[in-house]
Amino acid sequence: xxxxxxxxxxxxxxxxxxxxxxxxxxxxxxxxxxxxxxxxxxxxxxxxxxxxxxxxxxxxxxxxxxxxxxxxxxxxxxxxxxxxxxxxxxxxxxxxxxxxxxxxxxxxxxxxxxxxxxxxxxxxxxxxxxxxxxxxxxxxxxxxxxxxxxxxxxxxxxxxxxxxxxxxxxxxxxxxxxxxxxxxxxxxxxxxxxxxxxxxxxxxxxxxxxxxxxxxxxxxxxxxxxxxxxxxxxxxxxxxxxxxxxxxxxxxxxx
Amino acid sequence: xxxxxxxxxxxxxxxxxxxxxxxxxxxxxxxxxxxxxxxxxxxxxxxxxxxxxxxxxxxxxxxxxxxxxxxxxxxxxxxxxxxxxxxxxxxxxxxxxxxxxxxxxxxxxxxxxxxxxxxxxxxxxxxxxxxxxxxxxxxxxxxxxxxxxxxxxxxxxxxxxxxxxxxxxxxxxxxxxxxxxxxxxxxxxxxxxxxxxxxxxxxxxxxxxxxxxxxxxxxxx
Numbered sequence: 263x264x265x266x267x268x269x270x271x272x273x274x275x276x277x278x279x280x281x282x283x284x285x286x287x288x289x290x291x292x293x294x295x296x297x298x299x300x301x302x303x304x305x306x307x308x309x310x311x312x313x314x315x316x317x318x319x320x321x322x323x324x325x326x327x328x329x330x331x332x333x334x335x336x337x338x339x340x341x342x343x344x345x346x347x348x349x350x351x352x353x354x355x356x357x358x359x360x361x362x363x364x365x366x367x368x369x370x371x372x373x374x375x376x377x378x379x380x381x382x383x384x385x386x387x388x389x390x391x392x393x394x395x396x397x398x399x400x401x402x403x404x405x406x407x408x409x410x411x412x413x414x415x416x417x418x419x420x421x422x423x424x425x426x427x428x429x430x431x432x433x434x435x436x437x438x439x440x441x442x443x444x445x446x447x448x449x450x451x452x453x454x455x456x457x458x459x460x461x462x463x464x465x466x467x468x469x470x471x472x473x474x475x476x477x478x479x480x481x482x483x484x485x486x487x488x489x490x491x492x493x494x495x496x497x498x499x500x501x502x503x504x505x506x507x508x509x510x511x512x513x514x515x516x517x
Numbered sequence: 518x519x520x521x522x523x524x525x526x527x528x529x530x531x532x533x534x535x536x537x538x539x540x541x542x543x544x545x546x547x548x549x550x551x552x553x554x555x556x557x558x559x560x561x562x563x564x565x566x567x568x569x570x571x572x573x574x575x576x577x578x579x580x581x582x583x584x585x586x587x588x589x590x591x592x593x594x595x596x597x598x599x600x601x602x603x604x605x606x607x608x609x610x611x612x613x614x615x616x617x618x619x620x621x622x623x624x625x626x627x628x629x630x631x632x633x634x635x636x637x638x639x640x641x642x643x644x645x646x647x648x649x650x651x652x653x654x655x656x657x658x659x660x661x662x663x664x665x666x667x668x669x670x671x672x673x674x675x676x677x678x679x680x681x682x683x684x685x686x687x688x689x690x691x692x693x694x695x696x697x698x699x700x701x702x703x704x705x706x707x708x709x710x711x712x713x714x715x716x717x718x719x720x721x722x723x724x725x726x727x728x729x730x731x732x733x734x735x736x737x738x
Contacts, residue, residue: 346645420642
């Protein structure tokens with residue numbers, strides 16, 4: 263389980279520091295899906311990077327499967343060991359909003375190079391993903407020759423191939439058509455059942471309503487509401503209600 | 518006397534000149550690329566102690582014509598230190614210094630402006646720092662500096678001509694000598710141009726090949 267306790271994040275130089283996250287606490291339990299939603303600039307991506315410790319919180323505590331990190335952390339102790347592969351598993355995988363595919367590798371190389379040696383099972387798994395996410399016609403292209411939606415699928419498969427125990431996804435379906443979005447979200451639901459814990463930043467409310475075990479609504483760096491997916495149907499705060507209503511208006515759903 | 522006849526008659530002299538020009542160029546390239554790369558890496562790592570002084574020297578050198586720097590280094594140096602330095606070594610030294618700081622600038626800029634997201638991405642993929650350097654940083658940095666580096670090295674090759682002004686028997690000085698004997702400036706200097714083209718063409722070809730192979734446009738189409 264990942265436990266985040268009272269973390270605060272300030273970014274910027276000494277002369278100009280800005281508070282991005284304030285007093286954030288949450289838990290990500292194994293085999294669950296947590297949906298993180300909220301308006302642009304609310305700190306969702308920063309929270310995801312803070313949980314993975316790519317951004318060091320200014321204060322607070324993060325514990326990954328009992329491995330506790332207290333901030334501020336001045337020691338030189340490596341705090342990003344959770345990205346290292348342990349056998350065929352990785353503790354934590356991330357798909358960034360900006361995707362960050364390596365530009366001089368093809369999409370296929372971007373997926374297989376992190377795996378070092380490709381086993382028979384991994385080959386089969388990759389073939390399955392290529393078919394499932396309809397990647398056959400661009401798998402050997404370079405990222406700059408691929409569309410945003412194609413890159414999103416490559417970045418997701420790259421993370422999935424690493425078998426992460428915790429998977430953090432930052433708006434990975436923003437450039438996909440509804441069919442592809444459903445494909446990916448269905449797959450997230452499937453791997454959740456095999457024990458993977460997923461934190462997903464998305465505004466796709468129907469998915470959150472159907473699959474999320476926990477929903478967190480973030481605004482201005484604060485957790486405004488947190489609970490089961492029921493809070494999406496019955497928001498307790500004006501701010502979240504307004505946000506959900508806007509999403510419903512765009513997607514065109516009522517309930 | 519046409520170009521062909523000049524080449525036939527003075528081919529031995531021209532070959533000696535080419536030999537000297539190429540020796541200077543190879544030394545200047547080798548020293549500049551190796552020392553410049555080290556200086557660039559150190560400059561990127563130790564920004565204040567090495568990066569800023571290196572950039573300052575680079576700026577000063579870029580403002581001084583190579584010929585002036587060569588003259589300054591050759592004649593006053595001999596006066597100050599009461600030594601006699603062969604023009605060949607002065608030329609190699611002066612051009613190597615210029616080349617070193619040019620390459621250092623290229624390497625340092627490429628390192629400093631390297632997009633951090635690729636390093637983060639590699640870290641998230643489980644690569645260790647050594648793998649990140651060799652598999653991601655180095656190939657991308659090489660791609661970035663290749664065009665500038667090859668242009669710099671062609672400029673260095675052409676700058677070897679300045680050696681002729683301090684008595685180095687490189688190709689330009691040979692051409693001047695031949696011209697003083699036969700006084701056929703058009704033919705002699707056309708011959709010189711042909712020689713430079715012959716030397717520059719393989720480098721330009723290599724540059725083109727490397728550009729096609731390694732400098733593929735990585736930005737979005």
